[in-house]
Amino acid sequence: MAEQERKSTVDSGWVAARSSEVQFSGTQLTTTHPPTGPTSPWMEALVPGTVLATLVKNKVVPDPFYGLQNEHIIDIADSGRDYYTFWFFTTFHCKLESNEYCDLNFRGINYSADVYLNGHKTILPKGMFRRHSLDVTDILHPDGTNLLAVLVYPPDHPGRIPPEGGQGGDHEIGKDVATQYVEGWDWMAPIRDRNTGIWDEVSISVTGPVKIIDPHLVSSFFDHYKRVYLHTTTELENRSSWTAECSLSIHVTTELEDGICLV
């Protein structure tokens, strides 16, 4: 199975709603009461993207990058964090063969989130610049259709923009591990939701018993770059209950050049 088939991005069919406008829990949303589509309070969502990107896409707020329209969008300091705390919901298809394992991967969430899959809850730790990989093998539906709801919380310290603006507003955002331009800078108006959202790729990856994790490639050079070595280290995880006898191979090919691939 090629790597592309092994990993599929979950970037379609997402809907979103403000958490305060949804009366169901995450467990209910992913079992008995899933949203039926982009009908109020749900709307089509941009994933990857931010809460504000979704609100702009649905014309719930004006585009902040035209004229002084940013002034017409309520800032999180005035609205409170709940106003920009949003549910994101989608379904995805994944059906496993025997001895296959499945991970649900988030490459970036700002700032923290509760993930519900088919009624099971996982709390994602805080931090904008970290990946999350959840082993969901045991909670996928046998028929392959899976319901995913993510409740995304804004940064803990969104701060308040002083009347005079300035570099980084009141600097509160610096207490969190997140991008700092969002309180505004001399070249940039403040971002009202502080970039809250599932801001990077969501994917599903399917592997056999052993998976490859974060290989590291390093080259060393000798004799004026004539003699070169490629050093490769990788982590391997065996999720099965038996010792896995493996053959691990590394294959280096030059880029496709004029349709010829040199090995």
Add this chain to the structure above:
Amino acid sequence: EHLQTQNLSVPAKSRVQYTFPELFFSKPNLWWPNGMGKQSLYNVIINIDVKGYGESDSWNHHFGFRKIESHIDDATGGRLFKVNGEPIFIRGGNWILSDGLLRLSKKRYKTDIKFHADMNFNMIRCWGGGLAERPEFYHYCDYYGLLVWQEFCITGDVDGRGIPVSNPNGPLDHDLFLFCARDTVKLLRNHPSLALWVGGNEQIPPDDINAALKNDLRLHPYFEIVDENNKPVG
């Protein structure tokens, strides 16, 4: 000679680290920054087969053979870069981020980064108040030969040197900062365009964070090449 297979056992319910015996290349095509030569990229594919199951996982990444060194030049006080032993005059641009609502797209990255290459730039500096940029950003920097100076999310204005002075000790949770920094390094470290990690913009991170970053990011002694005077090079 560019295909190597090793047999190993991975115990049940465990996680192991494995290092291949190094692969030898004779005069490989080197990766050069924009304006200095070709951005030769190799495709590195790692597969793992499990007896009784078949192929269990695979991974691939474009890789460029290049050696990037930099140090503070005594004569100018500036940072002097060398690529594959050749000094390079850095023509760089500041980069905040692609879109303020994080509508990040490969198409936009390709356009923006090709634009920098067309402007004859050879470096992009990712400002600490923006993002740890994404693999798609680095892919196009690899492809068009833009070296990347990547700052961690610390800025002078917000962390200890702004008006009012605030967060002199950086973010509240240093362990969280270091976890995120390490995970970001793992996400980006195989890109040939990644030239320099920088603690922050106009500010040195708090001592404990700075010491940990320096320790984590130092060149592993295994790769420390010394010159005839036993002085580390690179």
